[in-house]
Amino acid sequence: MAGTPLADRILAFESATGRLRAEAGFSLFDLNRVFLARGFCAPVAPGTQFITLGGMVAADVHGKNHHRDGCFGRHVTRLRMRVGDGTIVECSPEHECDLFRATLGGMGLTGHILEVECRLMPIPSPWIWRESERIADIDRFIEALKEAGPRWPYTMGWIDCLSRGRGLGRGILMRGRWAERAEAPSDPPRPRRRPAIPFVFPGWVISRASVRAFNSLYYHRHRTGVKRGIVHPESFLYPLDVIRHWNRMYGPRGFTQYQCVLPDTAGHGAARRFLELLTSRGGASMLCVIKDCGDEGPGLLSFPLKGISIALDIPIRDDTQSLVDALNELVIAEGGRIYLAKDAFTRPDHFRAMEPRLPEWTRIRRHWDPQGQLRSAQSVRILGDRP
Amino acid sequence: MKVAVLGATKGMGRALARRMAQRGDAVALLGRDRGDLERSARDLEVRGGARVGIAICDLERPETFAPALEAAEMALGGLDTVVVTAGLFAAQDRLEADPELARRLLLVDFTNTVAFCEEARRRLLARGGGTLCVFSSVAGERGRKPVVLYGAAKAGLTRYLEGLDHRFRAAGLRTVCVKPGFVRTSMTDGLPTPPFAGEPEGVARRVLRAIDAGTPVVYAPAAWRGIMLLIRLLPRFVMRRVGF
Known part of the structure; x- marks a missing residue:
């Protein structure tokens, strides 16, 4: 990097x-x-x-x-x-x-x-009008996202990915737009204070139990029904930036992110199958973010395609590689792909299987850099570049 | 404020010039590289909204000092503040291996910086006074192994600024001597980062407050005031043993 x-x-x-x-x-x-x-x-x-x-x-x-x-x-x-x-x-x-x-x-x-x-x-003002709503399970979540899409410029959801059974994929949906001048406060939003996690926590802090407790608390803290109002743009757009060095929470081994997109063509069931696999493998993700994506853009290796994207923060454990492998195999079977910006574990054969655009991208890359001068740890791992 | 900044294209000078432009001060940039000066001027113009003047000034060429300050005065329609953040830095090992570089560093960081300040002082006093803010360094506080030559030049600069403050404050010249600790900039790029390292933005905030108040000496980040107090108190036999 x-x-x-x-x-x-x-x-x-x-x-x-x-x-x-x-x-x-x-x-x-x-x-x-x-x-x-x-x-x-x-x-x-x-x-x-x-x-x-x-x-x-x-x-x-x-x-x-x-x-x-x-x-x-x-x-x-x-x-x-x-x-x-x-x-x-x-x-x-x-x-x-x-x-x-x-x-x-x-x-x-x-x-x-x-x-x-x-x-x-x-934008009409620098403030955000936000609505948030508690959603009971994954199927309703996807419906709510698709329904909000045409009416709201900003949508995303947080999912409690440890709940199973009927509550699988329950969470909180956020919708937002820039506030009109008449409804926004007249003064600009002030820069916010950002407390920092001061040191690396011991590894036991993020355990299955503590993640379950956090997720449950976060879900139940939100009352049923819709909450709405004007909020600071940073609290809506960048909720995680509020705490600096939050990665230190994950202890000395740290965490990895994982994000995939499951195409609409695979049907609603795809997200449910993904979450079932995740919970059955005991993948304790503190943070699970779900988002509906629009059409594929012009970028040749660009991540999104029309479908549902799911992002996880996974604490590193001995079985992280096999968890990522299993998730990737499901993503391949559903016709989806992963986000390279968040990837640290994907195997080269899995990446090739997800990415039909890779040969064309490689041809262009070779044209502009025949000697292979530009490499990264990731390109060595998934594209087979020399170290 | 009508301020000329020598060294505003990088690091702490860049951050300080941004703060000044954003709050509406009139700024002129002095530096060596016209292309670089123009890029920084565009940056400040978008952030601040006002036109930013530029003039070529090189601490290795004393003949550029007077014309550059003259050009800044013309562009700003006056001048009440001069800031110097420019300087040369090299690790002690490199300076020991390269006497020519050592000579250049001593010339730039002491002799020529003082000559530039003398030119700025004359002009500010001729206008009835103003503020001269110069970036020295905590390296000048004590003779230390990793900064023997750089520290000596900065020690001389610190003393010069102290004397200037005593001699001309009554006449209206306020001298602000900034002593940055370790700050992450292009100058320190590649050096190992010690504890209490600062960011240019934090330093700029503190320095601008000192310029407004006319504080004669300012450590930035603030923690370095205490750190340097301790280091100044360490006996010689300890300083001979430690590596910093």
Whole structure:
């Protein structure tokens, strides 16, 4: 992984069109601070703001509005890159479009992203109108997501993935939109304090019992019926950013994330089958996020496709590899795929089986980097690059 | 505030210039590389909304000092604050192996920085006073193994700024000597990160408060004030043994 936090300058912004050009290390955090109060937001709403424009391109990030606005790549108009042989190349949907498509979701393997030009979205106010609702099981959850999709720009759900039987996939659905000027507070949202987890917790803190207790508490704390109101944009868009270093909760072995998308063509039952497999394997995920995705975007290795995405945070245990293998086998059978930005365990044969677009992407990558100069730990593991 | 910043394209200078531009100060950037200055100026213009002037100024070329400050005064229509964050850094081992680099570092970080400050001082006093804020370093607090040469230059700079404060405060020149501890910037990129390391944004917030208040000495992050107090109290035989 490479970050370029020192290359974080804004190079141009047109308020008439919302077009922004910035160095690739410009962060979403900074973007929100500079542009929300001026009536613009990022075109996608991922789960954290501690990411950079370059990373958003490399992972072709999606968010709570994917069902409506697609991935970040759909809003990128131009990239400036340094490719394998050191030359600087500008690419866009019209110019060097192969390189452009391969870079969206290409995990940084097609070249070093130097500058990103994209369109920001106009918003009526910097506050969010949110509604949340308790949902009793997975089938109703998917229905509720699909129903909210056409009416709400932002939707996502949290699932208690330890409940089984009738309550399998129960959770809380969140819907949101930018508040109209008349309903929003007149002052801009103030930056929030972010307490940090001060040290790495011992490994026993996150156990099956504590995760079960947390999930149950979180579910029951929400009353039945719908809660609605104006909220701070950060508490709706980035609930996990509220606590810094939250990864330390998981103890010295840490955790891994896992995210897959199950296509609508596999039917409603696919998400149920996934959760049944997860609970039967005892995969204790503190956090399980469910989201409906819209159509596949232009990015050649970009993750989402029309269907339901499920994201997990799994504490690392001795059996984590076999759990991920089992989940991946189900995902392959259902015709889905995984999100590379969150993957640390997938085997190369599993990835190839999920990704029919891989040969075309590899051809473009080889064209721009014949010597294979650009590699990562992940590309060594799943693409067979030399270490 | 009408402020000229030497070294605003990177690290702490970049963060400080952003804070100033965002709150509406008029800013002019001085530096070596025109392309880099222009990029930073665009960044500040989008964030702050006001036009940002630039002028070429190189701490290795004293002949650029007066014209650069002149250009900044013209662009800003006056000048009441000058900030210097620029400087040269190299690890002690490298400096010992390369006497030419050591000579350059001493020249830039002490002699030429002082010469630049003298030029800025004359101009500020001619306008009835103002603030001169210069980034020295905690490295100048004590002779230490990893920063023998860099620390010596910064020690000299710290003393110069102290003297300047005593001599000219009554005439209206406020001197602010900033002593950053370890801060994550391009200058410290690649060095092992010690405890209490700071971020440029936090340093900028603290320094801007000191500039507004005219505080003569400011440690940033704040924890380094206590740390350096302890290090100053350590007896010589201890300093000879420890590695920091």
